[in-house]
Ligand SMILES: Cc1cc2nc3c(=O)[nH]c(=O)nc-3n(C[C@H](O)[C@H](O)[C@H](O)COP(=O)(O)OP(=O)(O)OC[C@H]3O[C@@H](n4cnc5c(N)ncnc54)[C@H](O)[C@@H]3O)c2cc1C
């Protein structure tokens with residue numbers, strides 16, 4: 001092995017924070033930077049997660065809308081619409097390839113080095129890759145996470161279940177897709193595949209899918225999904241799997257339907273949570289400690305137990321969202337450029353959007369969480385039909401609600417289930433971030449008819465303070 005090459009910044013894993021830090025430090029601070037990546041260029045989001053799934057979801061939405069044509073043009077029979085999955089794949093791949101080209105261009109422009117290969121720490125701040133040794137003044141661990149396949153379920157691994165990675169690459173329509181796990185991944189794929197024309201069954205061990213969300217929200221969402229054809233088996237566990245995904249899979253279930261219900265499908269997707277990519281990369285050898293959940297242990301500035309080594313994104317236990325990986329990069333950049341963010345990652349907003357239609361968007365405190373924690377609040381709630389744009393879109397199902405302080409005017413939390421609900425978040429987030437009164441939203445002049453306009457009515461209906 002060669003002598004270590006000296007870098008200012010080396011990232012193990014090309015996740016969100018890695019590339020943003022390398023690009024910024026190289027182009028704006030003249031630093032010598034390298035990113036080591038053994039998979040597709042530039043992390044999961046653009047290649048096997050956010051961007052390809054949202055592309056797929058859009059294709060499914062088009063198929064769904066095409067089938068609605070008879071409703072807006074009576075007499076036009078379109079029940080025969082079939083999806084060409086090979087074209088859906090091609091469109092998805094074009095988007096992924098476009099993102100890869102974009103990122104390769106930025107690497108070239110910023111002169112940050114992209115090293116394609118598997119990296120492992122061989123010392124506290126030294127990484128080996130492709131026969132090279134790279135030592136960084138600053139090292140970042142940004143290796144992401146992977147789908148969890150629970151090997152304690154007999155037969156599951158042998159059934160060669162799909163994860164999101166493989167499902168995004170199949171070019172044919174499963175006749176019956178069984179989805180193990182009703183979290184973000186499972187629910188987004190469930191609606192997309194039912195819209196493509198597959199039979200879809202979601203198996204969830206909890207009493208409701210997306211267990212963190214309020215039950216009124218999930219009840220409204222699952223009603224819509226069930227009407228589209230998604231079958232839900234909640235409070236249900238899998239005790240045995242046989243067969244092979246892609247051919248036939250047979251699952252033995254234990255749930256409210258009885259201890260040994262059998263379900264058969266053509267394909268099995270595992271979307272039952274994630275596990276951080278923290279094993280086999282030399283962390284222990286480098287003296288970098290892990291948390292009990294197996295993430296790289298970090299403080300609020302994302303510093304690991306080894307000085308000069310940071311960790312970011314899924315592998316560091318940050319909430320599993322790309323925009324949080326983005327924010328992790330800001331926290332680390334602030335440290336590296338001499339003005340650390342006060343509080344680092346503590347108390348930051350974690351907005352989220354589930355990209356079903358309608359979308360489910362949320363930020364801040366949830367109503368059931370407020371009740372459980374005994375936090376007093378004033379509630380305002382409005383049906384989506386009160387967001388007048390939803391009427392023009394013909395998508396009036398869902399609702400929005402917000403929690404406001406009981407004895408003050410700050411917004412504590414906001415949730416919306418409606419068309420393009422994710423786009424409503426930033427306006428509310430800004431009010432929350434700046435600690436403004438909800439009345440600032442009521443006083444805004446918002447373009448009619450946009451979805452955001454509905455926020456005025458929602459917040460105008462905040463009940464008066466009681467005390
Ligand atoms: C199906 C799906 C859809 C999602 N949709 C959304 C969404 O719409 N919005 C959203 O905000 N979030 C979404 N997420 C979550 C989001 O994708 C992740 O939180 C985010 O990509 C994590 O980024 P990261 O920076 O932690 O690491 P990653 O983006 O996972 O990058 C880590 C990289 O490190 C590489 N690597 C690992 N080990 C090594 C090694 N030893 N040597 C070299 N390279 C290595 C990997 O190949 C990988 O490219 C989705 C996730 C999934 C699974």
Ligand SMILES: NC(=O)c1ccc[n+]([C@@H]2O[C@H](COP(=O)([O-])OP(=O)(O)OC[C@H]3O[C@@H](n4cnc5c(N)ncnc54)[C@H](O)[C@@H]3O)[C@@H](O)[C@H]2O)c1
Nearest residue numbers: 181182183184185186203204205271272273320353354355
């Ligand atoms: N739109 C987005 O922002 C988006 C989309 C997809 C994923 N993500 C991120 O990726 C993360 C991971 O998503 P995910 O859906 O894989 O995991 P998840 O943790 O969100 O959900 C997994 C679900 O599987 C269930 N489950 C686990 N084991 C099971 C079993 N044996 N039988 C039945 N049910 C079981 C869990 O109870 C849980 O409801 C999400 O939490 C989210 O942060 C975000």
